[in-house]
Amino acid sequence: MAYVRRTDTLMHEVINKVRDMERVALNPYDIEGIKADTPEYNELYHIVEDVVWKGAPELKGKLPDEWLKYCTYKEVRLKIPNPADPTDRNTTITVDVKVPDGAASFKLTPQYNERDRYYGRPTASVSVDAEDVPPLTTKWFEDRAAKVEKRLEISNEYHDTANKLSAFMKAHASLNTMLEAMPAFEHYVPQSFMDRLRKPNKKRESNGVKITIAEELNIDTNKLASMAVGHRMLTAGSQ
Numbered sequence: 001m002a003y004v005r006r007t008d009t010l011m012h013e014v015i016n017k018v019r020d021m022e023r024v025a026l027n028p029y030d031i032e033g034i035k036a037d038t039p040e041y042n043e044l045y046h047i048v049e050d051v052v053w054k055g056a057p058e059l060k061g062k063l064p065d066e067w068l069k070y071c072t073y074k075e076v077r078l079k080i081p082n083p084a085d086p087t088d089r090n091t092t093i094t095v096d097v098k099v100p101d102g103a104a105s106f107k108l109t110p111q112y113n114e115r116d117r118y119y120g121r122p123t124a125s126v127s128v129d130a131e132d133v134p135p136l137t138t139k140w141f142e143d144r145a146a147k148v149e150k151r152l153e154i155s156n157e158y159h160d161t162a163n164k165l166s167a168f169m170k171a172h173a174s175l176n177t178m179l180e181a182m183p184a185f186e187h188y189v190p191q192s193f194m195d196r197l198r199k200p201n202k203k204r205e206s207n208g209v210k211i212t213i214a215e216e217l218n219i220d221t222n223k224l225a226s227m228a229v230g231h232r233m234l235t236a237g238s239q
Helices: 008-029 039-045 048-052 135-170 175-181 183-188 191-197 221-238
Strands: 075-080 093-098 124-127
Touching: 008 135, 008 183, 008 221, 039 093, 039 135, 048 075, 048 124, 135 175, 135 183, 135 221, 175 183, 175 191, 183 221
Parallel strands: 075 124
Antiparallel strands: 075 093
8 A cells, every 4th residue: 555645635625525515415405586487486476466556455456547557567576575584685585577478467556657767668676565475485485594594504514524624634644644543534535545545555654743533633433424425325316
């Protein structure tokens, strides 16, 4: 077995491997907006006029079409707050809701008369009150919050792993002593370095740098191996 000394390249590639594993672990918890042809989108389509006419529901469908001539839209941009915390602007979303081909345009209140402002009938911007957010969209916000929490948990776990592996590598002079101290570390070593390690070579002594035991760095070797195995299972279908 050859002697492979610790290098900045080795350390960099190991940490990159951890970051790659983190990205794969986060994939199932990607957060996407509300897209067309989903139940949530269809639900929003049906509440547009109710939200707009909320202040005068008795007038909805009663005003002459001539009065609403410049208040009809094929597309409306809804600004939707998080029902759990309407004051948090960072969690507010926007959804562009379009009228399907062949369907009647949205008829909004006179306050949305844009005749004199733009050419070409712009998209109307409508703010939805928290109490008017429909059930499926409310559930979407709850699911998003759960994903955000899970993503933070995963990121913290891999950040902690990267820091511990970095400290572990700095405490060793060679890949040889790293693997001797913690065999599970092999899961994080690039194949090119393992190939170099396995080449026959004359025996070479270490430079005397103290070997730091993994336990001293509070590295859970079973968890480390489990994370690597989990990563392989997640990526097996894409290889």
